Amino acid sequence: MKASVHKTYGPPEVMEVTEVEQLVPKDDEVLVKVHAATVTSGDCKVRKADPFPVRFFYGLKKPKTGILGSEFSGEVEATGKDVTSFQKGEAVFCGTGVKLGANAEYVCVKEKGAIVAKPGNMTFEEAASVPFGATTSLFFLRDQGRIKEGQKVLIYGASGALGTYAVQLAKAFGTDVTGVCSTNHVALVTSLGADQVIDYTQEDFTASGQTYDLIFDTVGKTSFSTCKNLLSTNGIYVTAVAGVPQFAQMMVTSLIGSKKLKGGLASMRKEDLLFLKELIESGKIHSVIDRRYSLDQVAAAHSYVETGHKHGSVVITLIPSPAF
Numbered sequence: 001m002k003a004s005v006h007k008t009y010g011p012p013e014v015m016e017v018t019e020v021e022q023l024v025p026k027d028d029e030v031l032v033k034v035h036a037a038t039v040t041s042g043d044c045k046v047r048k049a050d051p052f053p054v055r056f057f058y059g060l061k062k063p064k065t066g067i068l069g070s071e072f073s074g075e076v077e078a079t080g081k082d083v084t085s086f087q088k089g090e091a092v093f094c095g096t097g098v099k100l101g102a103n104a105e106y107v108c109v110k111e112k113g114a115i116v117a118k119p120g121n122m123t124f125e126e127a128a129s130v131p132f133g134a135t136t137s138l139f140f141l142r143d144q145g146r147i148k149e150g151q152k153v154l155i156y157g158a159s160g161a162l163g164t165y166a167v168q169l170a171k172a173f174g175t176d177v178t179g180v181c182s183t184n185h186v187a188l189v190t191s192l193g194a195d196q197v198i199d200y201t202q203e204d205f206t207a208s209g210q211t212y213d214l215i216f217d218t219v220g221k222t223s224f225s226t227c228k229n230l231l232s233t234n235g236i237y238v239t240a241v242a243g244v245p246q247f248a249q250m251m252v253t254s255l256i257g258s259k260k261l262k263g264g265l266a267s268m269r270k271e272d273l274l275f276l277k278e279l280i281e282s283g284k285i286h287s288v289i290d291r292r293y294s295l296d297q298v299a300a301a302h303s304y305v306e307t308g309h310k311h312g313s314v315v316i317t318l319i320p321s322p323a324f
Helices: 041-048 054-058 124-128 130-144 163-172 183-191 224-230 244-255 270-281 295-305
Strands: 002-006 015-019 029-039 071-079 091-095 106-110 115-117 152-156 176-181 196-199 212-217 231-239 260-262 289-294 313-317
Touching: 002 295, 015 295, 029 091, 029 124, 029 295, 041 054, 041 295, 071 106, 071 124, 071 130, 091 124, 091 130, 115 270, 124 130, 124 289, 124 313, 130 163, 130 212, 130 231, 130 270, 152 163, 163 176, 163 183, 176 183, 183 196, 212 224, 224 231, 289 295, 295 313
Parallel strands: 152 176, 152 212, 176 196, 212 231, 231 260, 289 313
Antiparallel strands: 002 015, 029 071, 029 106, 029 313, 071 091, 091 115
16 A cells, blocks of 8 residues: 655655555454645644654664554445444544554544444544544534533634634634734635634734633744733633643642643543534534645645645545545
């Protein structure tokens, strides 16, 4: 089978399409023929081994497998002998999490893992971007931020892979949403349902005088310190990008003060995909796709993601989706 592989850590150019050993599902696994996958900022960090500790997980001197991609959609090709929930030909969308491996023609997923029947009102390309962006935003808003109906919520980085889902999820939870983005994406964030949109190139959102029950920074460009005065009593600041200083602050705020800093590592779970599928099929959330690339163009996709100017998701199309 073909896969996009990086045999060394480095710039986008280290990515190349090559033949790898065909996967065979274990007894409890589902083999999926990939129709579409994505390239995320996380994939770029692994490819560059930035930060350095990435190497301790994916290979110290060189990548162990080198196949990136944490989310995809496709059709069931085969199942292990113990699998009962899926059948050949079934359309699914899946997450591989930190295991990666989705930028390939085939992927094996545990039956009990993050694999669910694809929403009927989404193309394979649209469904491919849900397992990372939507489940991550759900984790930070619901599980870490304790989002509640009637709250005021601010989403920083509202036009990105996480932000576009975060805005829609926050609205689905019944909150008043303020999105922060650049000029070029104001119309997009408004169309996603944001009640207010702040263009950070024209206005400093920290000087607005507004307070929020929950602030979610999807891109790691703000800080708890700069946003603390914007939080209401018992307000929560959640960051999707946390290092040692942030985790130290989380420990401090967990012990003292009514305003909290939260973060963590989101995982892809079947139950979350099922929850999101219901929202998708009821029309409450949808995918935003910026650009599409072929498997042969993964290096170009990485280069584009690293510009920091994308909106929504960047999709790798292996088998084009028929139009509805």
